[in-house]
Amino acid sequence: MEHPAGNPKPIAEVTGVGKGTYTQITAIVAPDSAQAGQTVNVEVKIKNIWSTYIHIYCVAVRDTVDRFIDWIDAWVAPGATQSYYGSFVMPNQSCTINAYSYYEGDDSYLYSDDSKSKDVALAEVYEGTISRKELEYDSARAAIPASNIPQGKRGLVHIWGRNDMSTTQQMGIWWEVKDPDGVVRETYSAWEAWPYTSPGSSHEFIGGRFNLDKAGTWRITAQLFMKVDGQSPLLDEYSGTLCTVQTAVPEPEFAGFAVTDYSKK
């Protein structure tokens, strides 16, 4: 491969803005934000902008401290784009991805050619908890999962969602109740109305009534949400037994009561 300037030169001397002489980093594919501890997957796309095959190397570093794409190389056809992949664990602060392309010169040395950066913001962790679950049946209440509920009662689900963040938030809920045959008997969803839930407090969601008319195990899936910045992240979930319903026992009833015999003992 012939270098246009005869010998390799520092990239700043030979390239225009946004691309190198032989290569161009066309994209750094990574999320704009991530939560601390989350694995951030990164794809660096490098295009061969020269007229012949080039042996292109890629290095990508997070904040100059974590080289997560470490001299990965590929021979790239003229005009083709090669992807280089890597990942890192999001630190507890925003960070910057710096990607570099290198080409192998005729002298077998590697020369820096292009670079590109992308910022990844630290995403806020939305925290909330399903703090309490109760089943109301007629005038009685029991914690979910409840057991031995008499058949024929009218069920009413109460679920409390706690705001575990440091600011007031609007809490939302969704749940679905299925009877022992797997038939959906109640679907409920709601966003709480203003004023919203203050830090550490809980909001009670109350569904609609349904008939506990089948003996066996009833199930519920409930999900707690929070409305922030136009998003509705899932905070907590419960999926399991709502209650067990006992077969209805008829009221005590006598029939055919009669004296059949009397004798001297």
Added chain:
Amino acid sequence: MQSLYERQLAALGALGVAPPGKLTVMRGDIVRMTVAFNYRGSAINVTLRCSIGQKNLGVFDEIAYATKPISLPQSMDFVPYEAYADISTAAIAPGMNYDIEAKIEEYTGQTLVKVDNVIDVLGEPEFQNFVITDYSKL
């Protein structure tokens, strides 16, 4: 149709009598009253009460009674049962045509039954038609 022998045994109280048959007892005897019924529902403990008495102005006037606790298991369908209670007649004055009554105390509305004029109670030794029928040389 009872034979003469059976009627004699019944009169002596040795055989059970079915309503509306009559039972004759000596004062102080124990009368065993047996009831039959069907039950369904939750498991319950109830009390069988059997009585001997007389109607007074149309109202049953209980003179002697006995109770017996009964435990009935839970049942979704009617199940037949039989139970009895033993009543002492010591408190009953000798007389004829006493009535009997039986019920489950906790469910009187569903169980109260009466049978009239079925118990005779004999009292002091009693002779009847005592006459000289013959006299002769031995």
